[in-house]
Amino acid sequence: MNVYVDGGHRPLGQMLTNTRLKRTTQIDVIKTGLGAYHTTGSCWLNSIVSEFIVSTNLRAALDPFAGKGDMLNLVGSELSMQKSGYDIDEGAGWGVNDSLVSIPRSSGSICITNPPFLAKYSARRKSIWPMVGGYYERYGRNDLYEIALDRCLDSFGHVVAILPETFLHSAYSKDRCERIVVLEENPFNDTTFPVCVTCWSPATGQDPDIYVGEDKVAQYSDIVRLRRSVGRSGRVVFNHPKGNIGLRAVDGTKEGDRVGFFPGNVFDYPRSRIKTSSRLMTYIMVGELNNEKAIQEFCDASNEILEKYRDETSDTILSGFKGNNRLGKRRRRLDYGLARKVVTEALEAMGSIPAS
Ligand SMILES: C[S@@+](CC[C@H](N)C(=O)[O-])C[C@H]1O[C@@H](n2cnc3c(N)ncnc32)[C@H](O)[C@@H]1O
Structure with a gap:
């Protein structure tokens, strides 16, 4: 017997895998x-x-x-x-x-x-x-x-x-x-x-x-x-398809593929895939960073702050992500609340924005 749910459209256990295409998969x-x-x-x-x-x-x-x-x-x-x-x-x-x-x-x-x-x-x-x-x-x-x-x-x-x-x-x-x-x-x-x-x-x-x-x-x-979170401000906009900073918010399976901030022009992720719900790979717009030197300095400062937090807490400050890397270490995900704190601290650490 099929039990229909979701307004009568989907039988019990039919998981929605693609909303746009209405694609589903049967689960146990x-x-x-x-x-x-x-x-x-x-x-x-x-x-x-x-x-x-x-x-x-x-x-x-x-x-x-x-x-x-x-x-x-x-x-x-x-x-x-x-x-x-x-x-x-x-x-x-x-x-x-x-x-x-x-x-x-x-x-x-x-x-x-x-x-x-x-x-x-x-x-x-x-x-x-x-x-x-x-x-x-x-x-x-x-x-x-x-x-x-x-x-x-x-x-x-x-x-x-x-x-x-x-x-x-x-x-x-x-x-x-x-x-x-x-x-x-x-x-x-x-x-x-x-x-x-x-x-x-x-x-x-x-x-x-x-x-x-x-x-x-x-x-x-x-x-x-x-x-402890910092307030939102227009200084930093997440999930911005034209953003000047790339964020890989999840560790990869290879040891060196860690969560990190990258200059947007070298971040190898299609901008067309950025949605308001993007959580793992995204672009961030930091409007005041208006030249390559400033962008690079900002990424270096953000990565240093993040690594310091990871080190101080043996990574537990970040959320666990499914599966371990090839060395058996738990992969981690950076949520945008903490990411906002990291980038805000990076901007404060930079003081004035360097000219190109
Ligand atoms: C994650 S398994 C864990 C089994 C066991 N504790 C272990 O660690 O291997 C969860 C168990 O909870 C039972 N379960 C699910 N809902 C329950 C409920 N409302 N009351 C009692 N048992 C329930 C399931 O049948 C299943 O055997």
Whole structure:
């Protein structure tokens, strides 16, 4: 049976891949709607996460989105914990429960989970709104993982949750969050979605430690301070097809292909492809840079400031981008809020604009 969505135009799971040509692709409805990407790898349980779990003195682990029980099995074998779980899929073999609505409390247990992730706009684009739309409407959240995390924090004092790495820069409250561990290794075998492991406890007013793998790289408040945005101004216009500066806002797969600013006349990207929604490659118009020398100096200053930020935070100031580069390092994306801050600081550092 076809369930038609999107004003009756698209059947369930027909993802819109080209709006202009109305091109669609059929996706796996159950896998996407349930977020059924199982945590088959063990890299998520590194020494930082293990130490947190052990410090709680809790001997039982409960996964409210248990799937095949991969996370539970790992803490069972590595930390000798008792295991229990729920899943909405009765075929999974756990107690059946809709854990996006409520999770039975279980005193003496730590919640250890990798909940479903699905952004609201993706649910619409992938035409699976009839399966999951009610959750966003009921709880006013923009991603299923946020709803899942709300329920986990409601029912448990201590929580370990694998979340999208974008959580780090999201507005979701980190008040009870103790640690955020960015994983560069991939714990899944069917997706390269960048993730982090978050560790939560009952105490409020926390400022989480940020790790990349097992290395502590920053405090959450440091990253917030560095990212503090600057106001918009007509000085700098992003996504301007005639812009004099090129911006590659995402790392490439080759080691040297990093996010960077380039003189527009040498930036090898078709200007005809710039749209208001361009996010990875674009042109920026900085009207006051009116000669080649000034443009080059501006690019050098912007790249230096950006590299300093990357270095200070071991890259966590930038968003994770799908897949790693050929050296296994997480690719990163520069959002335009931070890009605006970098270029504004570059203009300030230059003082007066050099004449040609
Ligand atoms: C990303 S998988 C994770 C499975 C397991 N935690 C792991 O890490 O391997 C998410 C699981 O959540 C289940 N699920 C999705 N929506 C759910 C809901 N509303 N209530 C309970 N389980 C749900 C799916 O069936 C799937 O098994």
